[in-house]
Every structure is written in C-alpha cells, then in structure tokens.
Amino acid sequence: MQIADFETPVLLVDLDRLERNLSAAAEYARSHEIALTPHIKTHKSVEIARRQIAEGAAGLTCAKLGEAELMADAGFTDLLLAYPLVGEPKLKRLTALARRATVTVALDSIEVAAGIAEAAERDGVTVGILAEVDTGTRRCGLPPGPELVSLCRFLMGRKGLEYRGLMTYQGHLQGTAEGRAPLLADEADRLSDLYALLEREGIPFPIVSAGSTPNQWEMHRLPGITHVRHGTYVFNDRNTLVMEACAPEECALAVAVTVVSTSIPGQIVIDGGSKTFSYDRLALGGEGFGLCVENPSLVLSIMNEEHGYVDVSQSERRYRVGDRLHFIPNHVCTCVNLHDTFAVHRDGQVEGVWAVDARGRVQ
Amino acid sequence: MQIADFETPVLLVDLDRLERNLSAAAEYARSHEIALTPHIKTHKSVEIARRQIAEGAAGLTCAKLGEAELMADAGFTDLLLAYPLVGEPKLKRLTALARRATVTVALDSIEVAAGIAEAAERDGVTVGILAEVDTGTRRCGLPPGPELVSLCRFLMGRKGLEYRGLMTYQGHLQGTAEGRAPLLADEADRLSDLYALLEREGIPFPIVSAGSTPNQWEMHRLPGITHVRHGTYVFNDRNTLVMEACAPEECALAVAVTVVSTSIPGQIVIDGGSKTFSYDRLALGGEGFGLCVENPSLVLSIMNEEHGYVDVSQSERRYRVGDRLHFIPNHVCTCVNLHDTFAVHRDGQVEGVWAVDARGRVQ
Numbered sequence: 001m002q003i004a005d006f007e008t009p010v011l012l013v014d015l016d017r018l019e020r021n022l023s024a025a026a027e028y029a030r031s032h033e034i035a036l037t038p039h040i041k042t043h044k045s046v047e048i049a050r051r052q053i054a055e056g057a058a059g060l061t062c063a064k065l066g067e068a069e070l071m072a073d074a075g076f077t078d079l080l081l082a083y084p085l086v087g088e089p090k091l092k093r094l095t096a097l098a099r100r101a102t103v104t105v106a107l108d109s110i111e112v113a114a115g116i117a118e119a120a121e122r123d124g125v126t127v128g129i130l131a132e133v134d135t136g137t138r139r140c141g142l143p144p145g146p147e148l149v150s151l152c153r154f155l156m157g158r159k160g161l162e163y164r165g166l167m168t169y170q171g172h173l174q175g176t177a178e179g180r181a182p183l184l185a186d187e188a189d190r191l192s193d194l195y196a197l198l199e200r201e202g203i204p205f206p207i208v209s210a211g212s213t214p215n216q217w218e219m220h221r222l223p224g225i226t227h228v229r230h231g232t233y234v235f236n237d238r239n240t241l242v243m244e245a246c247a248p249e250e251c252a253l254a255v256a257v258t259v260v261s262t263s264i265p266g267q268i269v270i271d272g273g274s275k276t277f278s279y280d281r282l283a284l285g286g287e288g289f290g291l292c293v294e295n296p297s298l299v300l301s302i303m304n305e306e307h308g309y310v311d312v313s314q315s316e317r318r319y320r321v322g323d324r325l326h327f328i329p330n331h332v333c334t335c336v337n338l339h340d341t342f343a344v345h346r347d348g349q350v351e352g353v354w355a356v357d358a359r360g361r362v363q
Numbered sequence: 364m365q366i367a368d369f370e371t372p373v374l375l376v377d378l379d380r381l382e383r384n385l386s387a388a389a390e391y392a393r394s395h396e397i398a399l400t401p402h403i404k405t406h407k408s409v410e411i412a413r414r415q416i417a418e419g420a421a422g423l424t425c426a427k428l429g430e431a432e433l434m435a436d437a438g439f440t441d442l443l444l445a446y447p448l449v450g451e452p453k454l455k456r457l458t459a460l461a462r463r464a465t466v467t468v469a470l471d472s473i474e475v476a477a478g479i480a481e482a483a484e485r486d487g488v489t490v491g492i493l494a495e496v497d498t499g500t501r502r503c504g505l506p507p508g509p510e511l512v513s514l515c516r517f518l519m520g521r522k523g524l525e526y527r528g529l530m531t532y533q534g535h536l537q538g539t540a541e542g543r544a545p546l547l548a549d550e551a552d553r554l555s556d557l558y559a560l561l562e563r564e565g566i567p568f569p570i571v572s573a574g575s576t577p578n579q580w581e582m583h584r585l586p587g588i589t590h591v592r593h594g595t596y597v598f599n600d601r602n603t604l605v606m607e608a609c610a611p612e613e614c615a616l617a618v619a620v621t622v623v624s625t626s627i628p629g630q631i632v633i634d635g636g637s638k639t640f641s642y643d644r645l646a647l648g649g650e651g652f653g654l655c656v657e658n659p660s661l662v663l664s665i666m667n668e669e670h671g672y673v674d675v676s677q678s679e680r681r682y683r684v685g686d687r688l689h690f691i692p693n694h695v696c697t698c699v700n701l702h703d704t705f706a707v708h709r710d711g712q713v714e715g716v717w718a719v720d721a722r723g724r725v726q
Contacts, residue, residue, distance in 0.1 A: 007452045007726045041668060063669040083669065084623040086634070086685050089370045108626045111684045132626075139670055140624040140632055171667070260447040261503040263471045263495075269503055271449070275700050276725050279642035304534070305404060305696055306426040306446065306725070307502055321474040322449050333668055337638050338700070340723055360703055360722075362639050362669070363370050 001350040004324065006343050008258040009272035011335070012326070013342045015351055017252035018048070018234060025216060025233050026055035032220040037061050037080055039211065039231030042333045044358035045342070046074040048234060059102075061211075061229040065093055066361030072101045074357075080130070080209065080229065081105045082167060084112045084140065090363075091119035094127065104128035106167040106209075108142050110154050113161065120160030129155050130167040130209060135190045137171040144194040152203045165207030165226070166194075173215050174283055177244035180215060188222050195224055214245040237332035238291045239283045253342070254293055254326040255335065257308065259319050266313040270325065273303040277327070278334035290327035300327060364713040367687065369706050371621040372635035374698070375689070376705045378714055380615035381411070381597060388579060388596050389418035395583040400424050400443055402574065402594030405696045407721035408705070409437040411597060422465075424574075424592040428456055429724030435464045437720075443493070443572065443592065444468045445530060447475040447503065453726075454482035457490065467491035469530040469572075471505050473517050476524065483523030492518050493530040493572060498553045500534040507557040515566045528570030528589070529557075536578050537646055540607035543578060551585050558587055577608040600695035601654045602646045616705070617656055617689040618698065620671065622682050629676040633688065636666040640690070641697035653690035663690060 003012050029036035035058035040049050049060055049071060059078030062068040068079045077100075084107040085094055094116065097103055105127055107113055113129060120127045131152050134141030142148040155163035168191070173183045191208075198205055210225045213232035219225050232239075235253035236246040255276060261269035277289050277300075289308070292298040295315055302309035312319060329335035336342075342354045366375050392399035398421035403412050412423055412434060422441030425431040431442045440463075447470040448457055457479065460466055468490055470476055476492060483490045494515050497504030505511040518526035531554070536546045554571075561568055573588045576595035582588050595602075598616035599609040618639060624632035640652050640663075652671070655661040658678055665672035675682060692698035699705075705717045 007450065009725050083634075084684070086621050086623050087370065108624055109684055112623070134626060138627050138630070139667065139672060140626055142626050258449050260449050260475070261471050263497060263503055263505045264501050267501070271446075272725065274641070274643065274697050275723075278637070279644070279697065280637065281642075304502065305700075309502060321447070321472055334637050334642065337668075338723060338725070360638075360701060362372050362635065362701070 003256065003343060003345045003348050003350060005350070006256065008256050008324065009276040010256050011339050011342045012254050012256050013235070013344045013354070014252045014254075015344050015346050017250060019051075021234055021236065021250060021252055022051055022055050025230070026057065028217060029228065030056060034219060034225055035227045037078075037209070037227050037229045038234070039063070039082070039229050040067060040071060040358065042231035043234055043336060044356045044361070045354055046071070046357045047354045049074070049076060058227070061231070064361055064363060065090055065097070066363050067358045068103070069093065069097055070358045070361060072097055077101045079103050082211070082229065084108065085116060086112060091115055095119050095123035095125050098125040098127050102128065104130055104164055106130040106132045108132040108140050108151070110151055113151065113155055113158065117158045117160040126160060126162050128162045128164045130165055130207060131155060131163070132167045133194060135168050135170070135187060135194070137169050139169065139171065141167070141169065144190075144197050149197070149201050149203065152198070156203070165205040165209070167209045168211075170210055170212035170215055173212055174243065180243070184215060184218055184221060191223050213240060214243045216245070232332060235332045238328050238330045241291065241328070242282055242284055242286065251328050253332055253336070254328055255290065256324060256326050259321055259323040259325070262319060262321060266311065268310045268312050268319045270300075270308040270310055271306065273305050273307045275305045275338060276335075277303065277308070277329050278331060278338060279303065280331035280334050282330050290329050293326040293328060298325075366619065366706060366708045366711050366713060368713070369619065371619050371687065372639045373619050374702050374705045375617050375619050376598070376707045376717070377615045378707050378709050380613060384597055384599065384613060384615055385414055385418050388593070389420065391580060392591065393419060397582060397588060398590045400441075400572070400590050400592045401597070402426070402445070402592050403430060403434060403721065405594035406597055406699060407719045407724070408717055409434070409720045410717045412437070412439060421590070424594070427724055427726060428453055428460070429726050430721045431466070432456065432460055433721045433724060435460055440464045442466050445574075445592065447471065448479060449475060454478055458482050458486035458488050461488040461490050465491065467493055467527055469493040469495045471495040471503050471514070473514055476514065476518055476521065480521045480523040489523060489525050491525045491527045493528055493570060494518060494526070495530045496557060498531050498533070498550060498557070500532050502532065502534065504530070504532065507553075507560050512560070512564050512566065515561070519566070528568040528572070530572045533573055533575035533578055536575060537606065543606070547578060547581055547584055554586050576603060577606045579608070595695060598695045601691050601693045604654065604691070605645055605647055605649065614691050616695055616699070617691055618653065619687060619689050622684055622686040622688070625682060625684060629674065631673045631675050631682045633663075633671040633673055634669065636668050636670045638668045638701060639698075640666065640671070640692050641694060641701060642666065643694035643697050645693050653692050656689040656691060661688075
C-alpha cells in the first residue's frame with residue numbers, strides 16, 4: 001500500500017525521519033550525560049513513546065493527568081507530570097497513579113503542594129515533586145527568590161512528598177538560530193544565579209529539568225541541567241524550521257490534502273482547514289498556516305473549519321481538482337491532537353497506522 | 364449532581380439556552396416559510412441533531428462525508444453534504460450513503476460533478492446536486508457567469524445526478540449589526556442579478572440554500588432563499604456576541620476551567636489552552652481567546668497547549684489556585700471539536716453527558 005491510497009486529509013509520518021530524530025536526540029542526551037524524558041504531548045502515541053524509551057529515554061513527560069494515566073496503562077513506569085494538579089478528583093487519580101508508577105509532579109505553590117501531600121498521606125503513597133521556577137517565560141513557575149525558597153523548604157519537610165529538584169521551561173528562548181544565541185547566554189546566567197541562591201539557603205536540587213525543542217542541541221551550554229523534556233523534536237514543524245532549529249529533511253510529519261475547488265482565480269481550496277491543521281500561527285510571526293512541501297511558493301493563507309484557501313498566484317504551476325499536496329503544519333502538537341491516527345510510511349510505502357492514543361486528554 | 368462536580372476543563376451546555384436557541388431558529392424559519400437544514404459541524408452531536416429535527420428541521424447539513432455517514436447511522440435520512448467530493452474512495456462511500464439516505468452534494472466544477480455522476484451511474488443510485496455560487500466569500504463556488512451556466516446545464520443533463528438548485532454562503536457578511544445591514548442589501552442585489560441570469564438562460568433553481576449564523580434573523584430579506592443551514596446558532600460564541608448577532612443569555616456553551624497557578628503578578632494560569640479552546644482569534648479582530656462569564660475584565664491573552672494565561676490586571680478581584688471560572692470561546696465549532704463530550708445542565712444541575720459523536724471526522 002502506498003500513502004497515495006489514503007483518503008485525505010490524513011497525517012503522514014515519515015518513519016525514516018522520525019527514527020533519525022529520535023536517535024539524534026537520544027545520542028545528544030547520552031553524550032552530554034543529560035537524561036531525556038521526552039514530552040509525549042506532541043505525538044500522544046504509545047508506539048512512539050515505546051520507541052523513545054527503547055532509544056534510552058529515562059522516562060516520559062506528560063502535561064495532563066489523563067495522558068499520564070494512559071501511558072501508565074501502556075506499561076510506562078516513570079512519569080513526570082509537568083502540570084500543577086488541583087482539586088480532589090484529580091488528587092484521587094494522582095494517588096492511584098502513584099501506586100503503579102513513579103510519578104513526579106511539577107508545581108509552583110504551597111497550596112498545590114499541600115493538596116497533593118494530604119492526598120498522598122491519606123492514600124499511603126509518596127509523590128515526587130519538582131518546584132517549577134520561572135526563568136523568563138512568565139507562564140507558571142516562581143521567580144528565583146524568597147517565595148521559591150519557602151516552597152522548596154515546604155516540599156523538603158512534608159510527609160507524602162519527595163522533593164526531587166527544579167523544573168524550568170525555556171519557552172522564552174525563541175527566534176532564529178542567531179537570535180537565540182545571546183538569549184541562551186542570558187539564560188545560563190539566570191540559572192547560575194538561581195543555583196547560587198539555593199546553595200546559600202542550603203537547598204539541594206538533584207534534578208534540574210529543562211524544556212525547549214528549538215534549543216535542543218544547546219542544552220549542555222546551560223549550567224546544571226540534568227534532564228531535558230522537549231517534545232516537538234520527534235516530528236518538528238514549520239515553527240522549528242523558521243527558527244532554524246531543524247532542517248527540512250528533519251520534518252517527519254506532513255498533512256496530505258486534496259484540491260477540491262479552483263473556482264476563484266489565483267486560489268485553490270484544499271480539503272483541510274482549522275479542524276485539520278489547527279489555527280496556530282507561526283510563533284515568530286509570518287503568514288500562512290503550513291508549508292507546502294511540493295511548492296513553497298503556495299500560501300495556505302486562510303482557513304475555515306474544513307476549507308484551506310491556498311494562494312497560488314506566485315506559482316507557475318496550475319493546479320486542478322483532485323491534485324494532492326502535502327503541508328508541514330505550523331505547530332505539529334495541536335495539529336496531531338485533531339486526529340485519531342497517523343499513517344506511517346517509508347519512502348511512500350505504508351508501514352502501518354498508529355493511534356494518537358492520548359488525543360483530547362485535556363483533563 | 365452539580366456542574367461544579369465535573370473536573371475541568373470541561374464543556375458545559377446550558378440546556379435551557381440551547382432549547383431556546385433551537386426553538387427560536389425553528390420558529391423564524393417556519394414563519395418565513397424557509398426550510399432549516401442546520402449545519403451539524405458546530406455540535407457534531409446526534410442528540411442535538413435529533414432535537415433540531417424534532418423542532419421541524421427539514422434535514423441536516425454536513426461538511427465532511429464522515430459526518431454525514433455518522434448521521435445516517437443515527438437514522439437521519441435527508442443530508443446535504445456542503446462540500447465537493449473528490450477521489451474514488453470518497454465516491455464509493457458517497458454512493459453507499461445514497462442507498463440509505465437522500466443525499467445532496469454541493470459542488471462548483473464539472474470535474475467533481477462528472478466523478479460523482481460516473482460513480483452514481485455505476486452503482487445505480489441518484490445523487491442530488493446543488494451548484495455552489497460565490498456571492499463574495501471567495502472560498503468555493505463559481506461567480507454568476509457563463510461557467511456557472513455551463514455547470515448547471517451539465518448537472519441538468521447528466522444521468523446519476525439530480526440537479527436541485529443553488530448553494531450560496533454568506534461568510535462575507537460580517538461585522539457588527541450596523542455594519543452588516545448595508546452588506547445584506549448588496550447581497551440581495553447580487554442574488555437578484557444571479558436569478559435574472561439563470562432565468563434568461565432557462566435554468567431553474569428550486570432550492571437556494573444560504574448559510575450565515577450572524578445574519579440568521581435577516582435571511583428573509585435576501586430574495587429567493589428557500590433553505591438556510593446555519594450551525595453556530597445552537598450555542599453562539601464570542602464571535603456572534605461581538606457581531607451583535609446574539610445576546611449574552613443566548614450563549615449556551617461555556618468552558619469551565621480551574622486556576623492552577625498565580626505565580627506571576629497580574630496573571631493567573633487556567634487549565635485550558637489551545638487544546639481546550641482552539642486557537643481561533645475573533646473574526647472581527649480584538650484580543651483574547653474567550654470571554655470570562657464571571658468577570659469580563661479578565662483577558663485570556665495567551666495560550667499554550669494546556670495553559671491559558673489570563674491577564675487579571677484590570678480586575679479588582681484577587682484569584683487563588685483552585686478558583687473555577689467559565690469562558691465563552693471565540694469560535695465554538697473548533698472548540699467543541701477538541702472534546703469528546705458535553706456536560707449538559709439546567710441552572711447548574713447536571714442533566715446528562717452527551718457525546719460529540721462526529722468529533723474529528725475530517726474525511
């Protein structure tokens with residue numbers, strides 16, 4: 001069976017490229033003695049998680065509890081939940097999960113930590129904790145300072161919890177390769193200051209987990225990083241391409257679509273819109289919702305739910321109804337989450353269909 | 364059970380509001396002798412489709428074949444597929460569908476029509492066809508002119524097809540209520556010119572199907588409309604609110620979320636991001652990804668996949684981890700498509716959990 005036999009729109013995974021991406025990240029981590037705990041939010045696939053572990057990953061990272069439960073069901077036993085868990089229903093699920101897997105939760109407040117500690121003590125389990133530190137993304141995480149010190153002290157002293165170290169996120173180190181270099185140097189300074197503060201206060205940090213696909217090859221330049229948990233690297237996407245963080249031949253996922261209308265001059269309509277690609281714009285700005293593999297001069301300029309409007313006015317080639325095209329999505333993680341399966345191929349020969357097992361697990 | 368017992372993030376449907384929205388649209392259609400064939404892409408729910416038919420809908424509209432197959436499985440027998448179908452696998456599925464339901468397909472090219480005609484003749488079925496006309500959205504549809512006339516002639520003469528009339532889409536009539544009024548007048552002129560052209564050419568148009576939630580109460584002002592197929596009206600959303608096309612108490616769907624972090628001053632983080640809300644921006648422009656029901660001064664200003672960054676700097680109220688909030692999404696159709704279920708309630712008392720049956724049916 002050939003990929004051209006699949007109906008569109010459909011996600012196509014180039015298995016050779018995926019395998020190279022998995023191996024390269026594993027090899028980088030090994031050579032720098034950094035543990036890789038890849039984030040499964042990108043692929044949400046048991047099969048890809050299995051390959052990541054086979055390549056030497058030290059565990060898996062999940063955003064939501066439902067993702068972690070699914071990965072535990074599949075037999076994975078070392079899980080970082082990089083998300084604060086709040087409310088009794090989630091705490092019950094967390095302690096049940098902690099009975100069958102080694103679970104570490106990242107959080108940034110004593111309120112969240114106290115809730116987990118109470119539930120853990122009551123249910124007779126221990127939950128590992130990373131204190132989340134904000135080094136500039138301004139999302140979750142405490143800035144280095146007295147509140148962070150208090151949180152770490154609380155974590156170190158509280159029954160039911162096992163303080164394991166720090167989690168940081170490098171979402172703010174964005175830009176082209178040249179633009180990211182000075183940002184990385186600043187980040188290194190911030191981390192050194194953070195460590196100095198904690199050392200002065202007598203607070204250990206055996207784990208320092210960092211996350212950033214665009215900077216995945218530079219993480220050893222940040223001091224003290226023991227774990228990395230990037231996710232997007234398995235497939236890459238138009239964002240990582242534009243950031244010069246991957247080469248075109250490292251883009252392992254494309255969306256196959258079909259031209260369904262050519263009624264408007266200078267435009268074609270494809271059978272994928274925002275329910276196929278997701279509405280994510282380029283993180284660095286710029287037009288369009290995907291990169292056409294066959295013809296980069298095409299601009300997927302507008303989307304409705306099931307219609308993609310492609311501006312073909314800069315193309316010499318004329319397109320007809322029924323033509324098939326492939327687009328690399330702007331943001332592969334939200335794109336994958338719209339689909340139930342990937343078609344997996346080598347050089348166009350289909351090797352299988354894999355499930356997006358944890359699709360939609362927002363709770 | 365109360366809605367507060369549900370874990371977040373979760374979609375909540377206010378059943379009283381939903382019922383009022385369904386009844387009002389049905390009553391409008393009845394009083395103006397226009398057939399309502401609501402678009403199920405918004406809710407993708409068999410239960411809501413059943414209620415639409417019970418209120419007098421003349422049939423259902425679907426975007427993708429997979430949606431139509433699911434609705435046929437549920438027993439609905441009059442289906443408009445408002446989408447050009449291309450390629451042998453889809454044509455086979457279409458003729459199978461036409462054996463168990465009355466199917467009408469909208470298309471804008473002789474290529475697509477010829478493909479359907481061949482498959483229909485081969486498989487011994489008849490497929491109804493609407494010729495799609497572009498009156499200004501510039502998506503699919505032929506502009507009024509000789510190519511449209513040729514298409515209609517082809518449809519009228521071809522075995523396997525039954526030409527049933529025209530489909531138009533009013534996606535270009537956007538703006539606030541005041542801004543839409545002159546656009547509607549222009550659209551009426553364009554439709555009159557279209558009809559005059561077809562009459563001169565001796566081409567009948569027993570059906571003229573129009574689509575537009577923002578203008579749902581004005582469709583009788585457009586000449587010759589026999590069918591309307593809006594979808595968003597069942598729930599409405601922040602887009603329809605901003606367009607002054609619905610009142611706040613006509614917004615029947617909200618996303619319940621929980622505050623999980625308050626680590627950054629002036630900001631809270633909620634447990635829903637682009638995998639909960641979708642990344643759709645407001646159609647008319649403007650900031651934010653949802654309207655906070657409890658406090659409209661909050662701005663859901665940035666989203667990552669599972670994190671919503673809410674700017675609370677304009678609010679007097681201080682928020683704490685664990686607080687629960689409700690947001691009306693910018694675009695309800697893409698938001699619903701990210702979820703497997705709705706929790707349905709009256710005044711906060713849960714009446715049931717309904718499936719988003721056709722979620723993800725992009726093929």
